[in-house]
Amino acid sequence: METFRCWSSLHGYVLFMFLTAISNGSACEVPSSPQCFRRTADESVYTCEWSLNTNESDVTFDLYIDGAKFGNFKRNWTKILEEELIQTRPVDIWLEAHVGNSFCASPKRSVVLEDTVKYETPQNISVSWMKNNLILRWRAVKTHPAQAEVWFRQYKHPTDPWEKRITNTTNEALNYRTVVGNLLKHSAYEVQIRHQSTEAQNPLWSDWSAVVIAPAELEHEPKVTMKIRPVNGTRIVTLTWPPTPHAAAVGGVTYTLSDTQTSQGCPCERKKHPIDRNKSTIYVSYSAVNISVFAKNAAGSSPQANIQVPTKPVADLQICDKTLVNEKLKRGTCLEWYELQDSRPTNVITLSGRTAKKERAKIKTNIKDYIRYLYFEHRCDDGKPQTVKMCLFYQKEGEPVKEPQDFIAFSEAQSSANLSWKAIPYNSQRGFLTHYSLCRVKISSQDEPEVCYNISASAVKHRLENLTPGSKYNISLAGVTRMGEGPKSTVTINTWPEKHLNVWLSFGLLFVFFLLTILCTVILKRIKNRIFPPVPTPVIPDFTPYQPECQGMLESKEEVHDLMLYQVHSERKSVSEEAEEATVLGGDWEDGTDEDVENETSGSGGSGDERLSPGSTDQALKTDLDQVDTELAMLIYKTGLVFDMKTDLL
Known part of the structure; x- marks a missing residue:
């Protein structure tokens, strides 16, 4: 009875509830404090959500808003109409989680419901590059800008911590747009975003978006190479290009090909579909075709590579004898007219069997009179274009309007x-x-x-x-x-006169005359040198005045001596003849001597006859025959001059 009375008191009752909560709460996890909000300020439905870290499957939740109970929820969110709630003043919100016979209560939260707005998670996020700035776009919740928080890190470093930026968005065609600057456009990044309202007084951050891959920018066009192989009216064009850099291929890269023939359905239609390899083969007709190739990844597209396939050259093009201009065309047939300007095809006109009747008549009016065209007839054969006719065409002819x-x-x-x-x-x-x-x-x-x-x-x-x-x-x-x-x-x-002198012949004769003149001059000089040999120039040594030491030396006379050299002759000449020649030569030179010379000669101890005695002559000749075999020269010194005289062989 005593215990019952204690429980019946107010204090005992509160204590009992507290002990019960502790005993029951020990069997479950405390849920998070619930959040109640509208997705936009215009909505009339509030969303309340919470979280509970448990693996139990039989958990139920009771939500309390300002004492009103909204209960028995199996999921961790619920929607409540605004008519059931007090919106304009602060209200307390809490949650009770029931697991079996136990329950746990979350902390209370006091909010003004009409001021609380939480946006949806960012959806349809796209990325692109502008220099080294990463541009992010996603679907806008309202036309008014929002505030965004962006987390990013390089794709090749997945364990690095996230870098964070908080920026205000701009609205762009029903999309939010924000820019994350000072990144590297040649690197790939991982990005995630959340945003919140800038109009509400109590905005809540949205949930984080899924991680988005921002690959590197495709800065350059594909370097396409082309090989052409004609086969039976069709040309097989094989296109190849290098692979995309790894940073730009993160998340996948595709290539798109298009050409001017299939885009107009001439003669075959082909749907564009991206390819994921760096090689492709297409079929084209014999007429000129422009092919474009570009790469695409999640960050955008590369510049477009344009390849021109020229008209297949054909030798000796014929004039068209018959065309399908006024005929009804089949669906797989196509006609082309290329206007020829200075032999270069320009201004193509295309008429297809798929063209409507009214449009066909309008196209025919574009074919001009007096203009030369290169005419083609194509047909679609098993999905491949095939050229069946190629010729020169005039719709109407006239005479030329210009001279050659x-x-x-x-x-x-x-x-x-x-x-x-x-x-x-x-x-x-x-x-x-x-x-x-x-x-x-x-x-x-x-x-x-x-x-x-x-x-x-x-x-x-x-x-x-x-x-x-x-x-x-x-x-x-x-x-x-x-x-x-x-x-x-x-x-x-x-025209030239009939007896016109040949100028080239005149030049030839003149050249021969000068050549002969030069040749004759050279020959005559050689002959002259042989007949009249050149006389040697006397050698006059440099004279250096000498100052004698005394006057007596100046007064002394120069002594002149006669040197007589005998030439060795053959044995046919007698000794007397040789002596006679020597006497004659000696007499000739003696005429130029003065009296002193004569006195010196007479005082030498013997006469000329004595010097030319047979005994002495024979002895001199024998000595000379042993030593001299060549011509001897006679030198005469007189008054300081030197003369060189050659003796002739006898």
């Missing part, structure tokens, strides 16, 4: 001359040239009529023959089509 260009004459001779010119431009021919008309007429001649020749339409030069020497001619040239002759281009030529 740069018409000149050169290399005129006595009876011939060469002519050259440039073809008439395609846009001035106004039809197919059948030939050129070349005419010549002699000036100041009434008897000789004008003579004309037909020259091939493909020719650009011609040689005129059978002209009259020393005459003047007017030459004219005009292009001719099936519809008539066009304007003429003229030139005047003068």
